[in-house]
Every structure is written in structure tokens, then in C-alpha cells.
Amino acid sequence: MSKEAERTKRKDRNPASKIESKERCLYVKQCGNCQMMQVSYPEHLKEKQKSVENLIKKYCKVDPIIGMDNPYHYRNKVHVVFDHDRKGNPISGVYEEHTHHVIPIEGCVIHNEKADEIINSIRGMLKSFKIKTYDEDTGYGFLRHVLVRTGFRSGEIMVVLIAASPIFPSKNNFVKALLKLHPEITTIVLNVNNKKTSMVLGEKEHVIYGKGYIEDTLCGKVYRISPKSFYQVNPVQTEVLYGKAIEFAELTGSETVIDAYCGIGTIGLAASDHAGKVISVELNKDAV
Numbered sequence: 567m568s569k570e571a572e573r574t575k576r577k578d579r580n581p582a583s584k585i586e587s588k589e590r591c592l593y594v595k596q597c598g599n600c601q602m603m604q605v606s607y608p609e610h611l612k613e614k615q616k617s618v619e620n621l622i623k624k625y626c627k628v629d630p631i632i633g634m635d636n637p638y639h640y641r642n643k644v645h646v647v648f649d650h651d652r653k654g655n656p657i658s659g660v661y662e663e664h665t666h667h668v669i670p671i672e673g674c675v676i677h678n679e680k681a682d683e684i685i686n687s688i689r690g691m692l693k694s695f696k697i698k699t700y701d702e703d704t705g706y707g708f709l710r711h712v713l714v715r716t717g718f719r720s721g722e723i724m725v726v727l728i729a730a731s732p733i734f735p736s737k738n739n740f741v742k743a744l745l746k747l748h749p750e751i752t753t754i755v756l757n758v759n760n761k762k763t764s765m766v767l768g769e770k771e772h773v774i775y776g777k778g779y780i781e782d783t784l785c786g787k788v789y790r791i792s793p794k795s796f797y798q799v800n801p802v803q804t805e806v807l808y809g810k811a812i813e814f815a816e817l818t819g820s821e822t823v824i825d826a827y828c829g830i831g832t833i834g835l836a837a838s839d840h841a842g843k844v845i846s847v848e849l850n851k852d853a854v
Contacts, residue, residue: 596669597660600676607637632806637676642782643799644681644714645766646671648689648699650707656692656699658685658712666702666764680750681714684725687747688712695740700730702762708734710759711766715791717782718801722752724780726793728766732758734774741775752776755793767794785809785836794852796829808836817841829853 591603602610611633619628634640646658649668657670673682692699692709700707711728725744727734734740734756741754753776759768771778771793779792785805791797798804811833817823817840825834828846831854838844848854 591675593660593669593671593674596662597671599660599663603675607633610637632803632810634803639675639677639679640800640802641674641676641678641681642716642718642801643797644674644677644685644716645711646685647711648709650699650701656689658689678714678716680723681716684714684723684744684748684751685712688725688727688744691740691743695736695743697735697740705730705762713757713766713793715780715793715797717780717791719783720781721750722780722782723748723750724776724791724793725751725754726757726767727754728757728759728768730758730760732756732770732772737774745775752780753778757793784832787832787835789830789832791830792852796850796853798832804832808833812837812840815840 591597591600594600594604602613605613611631615628615631618631622628647661647668648656648658650656651670657668659669659671660674661667662669672686673679691697697709698707700710708729708731709727710730713726713728715724715726716722737756744754745751754774755778756772756774757767758770758772759765761768779790779795781788781790782797782801783789784798784801785808789795789797815823815837817837819840820842822843822845823834823837823841825831825837825844825846828834828848831846831848834844834846
């Protein structure tokens with residue numbers, strides 16, 4: 567189904583709630599990505615607690631959910647889609663639920679705020695550099711997506727430009743202009759995805775500024791994060807989660823821990839100080 571056909575079939579999938587969240591989402595009725603953003607965070611936790619209890623309370627004890635002190639702007643991996651409106655103006659945003667219709671957004675209440683600023687700057691630069699956004703229906707255009715990864719503790723920032731072609735007109739001038747606006751960026755990578763696919767990242771990558779990766783610290787361990795690395799998106803709650811998992815495992819220091827589907831290996835390495843041996847297993851080498 568084309569995007570035009572999807573637009574005609576669009577419906578509100580998130581009925582408004584009388585309970586407002588602390589940082590009200592402007593796009594909750596159209597976006598559909600956050601299923602409970604229309605309610606307050608305490609109410610959100612209550613509903614999740616109830617759901618978990620309904621599923622497993624008859625099998626085991628269910629402790630209270632450990633919520634965040636600040637449940638906003640925590641996401642260290644921000645991805646947006648680039649498209650254009652009917653007048654040809656570039657837009658960036660997220661897919662409407664169950665469609666490939668792009669909802670334009672200026673920011674998201676769970677995104678890292680600096681990442682949103684960088685994405686908005688990139689969108690604002692496209693016309694002056696005569697860069698066309700990709701059209702899924704025609705297969706024409708250059709820029710498909712932008713991915714920004716930030717180091718929660720290191721402050722390092724990676725920008726990944728996902729394009730339909732490796733040929734990047736005015737590449738050096740574009741990078742120079744972006745760095746002038748955001749000198750805090752530590753690396754920029756061009757990822758090439760020239761296939762008609764719903765996958766975001768393509769197979770080929772070219773580092774066009776910096777070292778091609780960022781580093782960050784989680785549970786006292788330093789990790790090297792590439793565009794394709796699987797790394798938890800909420801660093802604050804990840805440390806809480808891993809701490810509880812290790813506590814409940816009651817490791818004595820002699821055990822062998824298997825970290826299956828390990829990604830970059832954060833769980834296994836967090837447990838390594840408490841176990842005799844850790845074996846981490848991952849099928850997808852790009853996720854490591």
C-alpha cells in the first residue's frame with residue numbers, strides 16, 4: 567500500500583486520557599509508538615504492575631516495579647525517518663503505528679534532547695545543500711534515516727546518516743557545516759542502504775568524520791559502540807536492572823554464567839566480577 571493510501575486510512579489509535587503526563591507528548595494521538603504516554607508516570611507504573619501480577623502472580627512473588635526518578639529524555643539511541651511533505655519540504659519523524667506514514671516531530675519526551683537538536687539541524691540544512699529525502703514509493707532521493715547515539719557518561723555523540731547511495735554530494739562541506747552547529751559531535755558515519763526494505767541500516771558503512779564509534783561506561787565497564795552495536799537504550803534503568811539480576815542470582819564467585827544473545831556483552835561483563843567464568847554468545851557479529 568502506498569503512503570498516500572495509508573494517509574487516507576489513518577485513524578486515531580490512542581484515545582485521549584484524562585490523566586496527563588508530566589511532559590505532555592504532542593504527538594501521542596498520531597504516533598502510536600508509546601502505548602501509555604497519555605497517562606502520568608505513576609499511573610503508568612500501576613498499570614504495568616497490574617499486568618505483570620495478572621500474568622505471573624500465581625507462580626511467584628511479584629515485587630513492586632522500580633521506577634525512574636526522571637522517566638524523560640533517557641533514550642541514548644534516537645532514530646528518525648526522513649521524508650518530504652506534499653510541497654517537497656523535508657520532514658523528519660516517526661512512522662505512524664502499523665504504517666509507513668511519517669509523523670513529523672520536533673522532539674520526543676523520551677529522546678535524548680541533544681540528539682533531537684542535531685536531527686532538527688540536519689533537516690534544516692538539507693535545502694541549502696540540495697539534498698533530497700528518500701521516497702519509498704518511487705525509490706528516488708538520498709537521505710532515508712538519521713540515527714544518533716549518545717554516551718550517557720562519556721558525552722560522546724555519533725551521528726549516522728542512512729542514505730540510498732554512497733555518493734554524497736558536498737559531503738565535506740555538509741560535515742563542516744554540521745560540526746559548526748554542533749561541535750560536540752565526535753563522529754559521523756555514512757551508512758548505505760540501497761535496498762527496498764523496511765530495515766533501517768544497510769550493510770556498507772563509511773566513516774566520514776572521527777573514529778566511527780563512541781565509548782560509554784555501564785556498570786563500571788567501558789564499551790565501544792558502533793552504529794550496529796546492540797546496547798541498552800536506557801542506561802540508568804539498565805544499571806538498576808543488572809544490579810537486581812545479579813543480586814537475585816546469588817552468585818558466589820565460582821559459577822559459570824552464560825550470556826545468550828549477548829549483543830555488546832553488557833550483562834555478562836556486569837556479572838563477571840561476581841562469577842568464576844562468563845561465556846557470551848552472539849550470532850550477529852555486527853551487534854557486538
